[in-house]
Amino acid sequence: xxxxxxxxxxxxxxxxxxxxxxxxxxxxxxxxxxxxxxxxxxxxxxxxxxxxxxxxxxxxxxxxxxxxxxxxxxxxxxxxxxxxxxxxxxxxxxxxxxxxxxxxxxxxxxxxxxxxxxxxxxxxxxxxxxxxxxxxxxxxxxxxxxxxxxxxxxxxxxxxxxxxxxxxxxxxxxxxxxxxxxxxxxxxxxxxxxxxxxxxxxxxxxxxxxxxxxxxxxxxxxxxxxxxxxxxxxxxxxxxxxxxxxxxxxxxxxxxxxxxxxxxxxxxxxxxxxxxxxxxxxxxxxxxxxxxxxxxxxxxxxxxxxxxxxxxxxxx
Amino acid sequence: xxxxxxxxxxxxxxxxxxxxxxxxxxxxxxxxxxxxxxxxxxxxxxxxxxxxxxxxxxxxxxxxxxxxxxxxxxxxxxxxxxxxxxxxxxxxxxxxxxxxxxxxxxxxxxxxxxxxxxxxxxxxxxxxxxxxxxxxxxxxxxxxxxxxxxxxxxxxxxxxxxxxxxxxxxxxxxxxxxxxxxxxxxxxxxxxxxxxxxxxxxxxxxxxxxxxxxxxxxxxxxxxxxxxxxxxxxxxx
Numbered sequence: 001x002x003x004x005x006x007x008x009x010x011x012x013x014x015x016x017x018x019x020x021x022x023x024x025x026x027x028x029x030x031x032x033x034x035x036x037x038x039x040x041x042x043x044x045x046x047x048x049x050x051x052x053x054x055x056x057x058x059x060x061x062x063x064x065x066x067x068x069x070x071x072x073x074x075x076x077x078x079x080x081x082x083x084x085x086x087x088x089x090x091x092x093x094x095x096x097x098x099x100x101x102x103x104x105x106x107x108x109x110x111x112x113x114x115x116x117x118x119x120x121x122x123x124x125x126x127x128x129x130x131x132x133x134x135x136x137x138x139x140x141x142x143x144x145x146x147x148x149x150x151x152x153x154x155x156x157x158x159x160x161x162x163x164x165x166x167x168x169x170x171x172x173x174x175x176x177x178x179x180x181x182x183x184x185x186x187x188x189x190x191x192x193x194x195x196x197x198x199x200x201x202x203x204x205x206x207x208x209x210x211x212x213x214x215x216x217x218x219x220x221x222x223x224x225x226x227x228x229x230x231x232x233x234x235x236x237x238x239x240x241x242x243x244x245x246x247x248x249x250x251x252x253x254x255x256x257x258x259x260x261x262x263x264x265x266x267x268x269x270x271x272x273x274x275x276x277x278x279x280x281x282x283x284x285x286x287x288x289x290x291x292x293x294x295x296x297x298x299x300x301x302x303x304x305x306x307x308x309x310x311x312x313x314x315x316x
Numbered sequence: 317x318x319x320x321x322x323x324x325x326x327x328x329x330x331x332x333x334x335x336x337x338x339x340x341x342x343x344x345x346x347x348x349x350x351x352x353x354x355x356x357x358x359x360x361x362x363x364x365x366x367x368x369x370x371x372x373x374x375x376x377x378x379x380x381x382x383x384x385x386x387x388x389x390x391x392x393x394x395x396x397x398x399x400x401x402x403x404x405x406x407x408x409x410x411x412x413x414x415x416x417x418x419x420x421x422x423x424x425x426x427x428x429x430x431x432x433x434x435x436x437x438x439x440x441x442x443x444x445x446x447x448x449x450x451x452x453x454x455x456x457x458x459x460x461x462x463x464x465x466x467x468x469x470x471x472x473x474x475x476x477x478x479x480x481x482x483x484x485x486x487x488x489x490x491x492x493x494x495x496x497x498x499x500x501x502x503x504x505x506x507x508x509x510x511x512x513x514x515x516x517x518x519x520x521x522x523x524x525x526x527x528x529x530x531x532x533x534x535x536x537x538x539x540x541x542x543x544x545x546x547x548x549x550x551x552x553x
Contacts, residue, residue, distance in 0.1 A: 182413070182421040189410035196370050197422045198396035198470055 026155035046244035047259030049216035058188030063120025069235030071217030072224035080148035097217035128236035145231025252299030329378030353520035401472025411452035457484035
């Protein structure tokens with residue numbers, strides 16, 4: 001019997017059904033579920049954004065919170081003090097972060113390995129201090145933070161992050177098998193060899209860094225609009241860097257869908273542990289992480305690919 | 317003065333690492349279409365010279381010209397795009413990428429054409445069947461061939477090979493040298509660093525000998541072989 005649909009069309013149908021389901025969720029699900037999914041999607045964008053730069057180039061970015069916080073701050077201040085509509089404030093924050101990233105990338109992407117990672121931590125901590133000082137209080141409100149109301153409902157916010165997460169994954173998918181994606185991989189593999197084969201590694205690194213900062217920045221803007229509050233220690237918190245990295249390791253570094261799967265599983269496991277083992281959950285969680293890193297360093301998708309359960313394609 | 321423009325001109329190049337002069341006022345010309353051997357004991361400055369030509373290192377003084385155009389101090393990727401390709405003594409391919417990806421990523425232009433060219437080159441080095449394997453799965457000798465194919469993908473006019481024959485079996489070595497001669501007939505210029513004097517004498521038209529960063533001899537292979545000064549330095553006689 002002839003198959004009703006080709007494999008490609010079946011995949012498209014699957015994506016369509018999944019998206020229709022996700023879009024319809026606010027019509028029947030409780031606020032708890034919408035909130036949980038919103039957080040999963042925010043962290044999916046953080047993780048994918050981290051992965052598209054660090055997972056492909058091998059430059060470990062320990063300053064993800066810097067892009068999240070900077071864009072979050074710009075958009076929050078625009079909404080709180082300048083009466084911007086949220087839909088306009090978000091991209092302004094992300095574009096601002098992207099532009100600053102050009103300078104940061106140009107300076108810091110000459111430093112390799114652990115030194116780059118540390119310099120990004122230092123940048124994040126420095127920016128946190130800067131936003132809390134009394135000298136910038138007229139602009140940033142200083143350390144007391146910025147409470148604000150953006151006038152956006154939970155459902156609308158959920159749809160917004162759903163659209164962003166969808167496009168983020170589409171972008172990562174397109175990059176995964178493009179020549180740009182391959183050029184980023186050569187930086188991870190052997191940067192000097194890539195240079196002597198005519199690849200302009202500095203340019204490629206900076207482009208990926210800006211793209212990452214922009215996507216993560218957009219999600220950061222949405223995140224703080226959702227919280228209705230921002231302050232320096234909250235915006236530039238190291239947790240916002242570490243959690244997406246762990247999620248990506250969990251799902252598979254350098255894969256397309258690893259960050260999505262990692263963010264989803266991580267959040268659910270976190271929720272269950274929190275609800276069932278409130279006092280022990282951090283200890284159990286730490287244990288699970290150690291097992292994963294020891295036995296599945298390539299992440300869930302990497303492991304499945306290695307076992308031949310999934311095809312060894314860059315498109316997954 | 318009417319003469320063929322040298323494809324590569326090294327002029328009075330100095331490179332010091334601290335107090336040690338890796339290259340000490342070194343000058344020579346490479347003619348287009350030649351195969352030149354670069355010989356000398358360990359630490360003579362051969363690999364440093366390759367690093368200077370390809371822009372991995374910058375000379376302290378002196379000038380390097382490729383096809384009459386100064387390339388001193390240019391970035392490695394700019395020099396590569398002008399047509400200077402190299403392989404490394406320690407193989408430097410992209411291990412966790414497939415063979416096809418290793419080549420495609422180097423190619424410029426239309427995607428379809430790039431893939432066709434990559435497949436041609438994989439066939440040329442007899443690795444077409446393995447196109448979807450990761451490069452890390454290849455044997456040492458095959459990795460050397462892949463690395464050469466990458467340089468060809470770059471369509472370099474001047475190819476610098478750092479010990480291409482070292483560590484591979486004689487059959488593969490012969491195939492590799494045959495390939496180099498074939499490419500040479502098609503117009504590519506080669507500079508080969510090699511310790512195996514049989515490779516140099518058998519395959520290079522001329523040779524340049526370095527010691528302590530200085531050029532100590534230059535000429536055809538038979539001239540080099542009879543050079544007393546060189547024999548003293550190199551063969552310890």
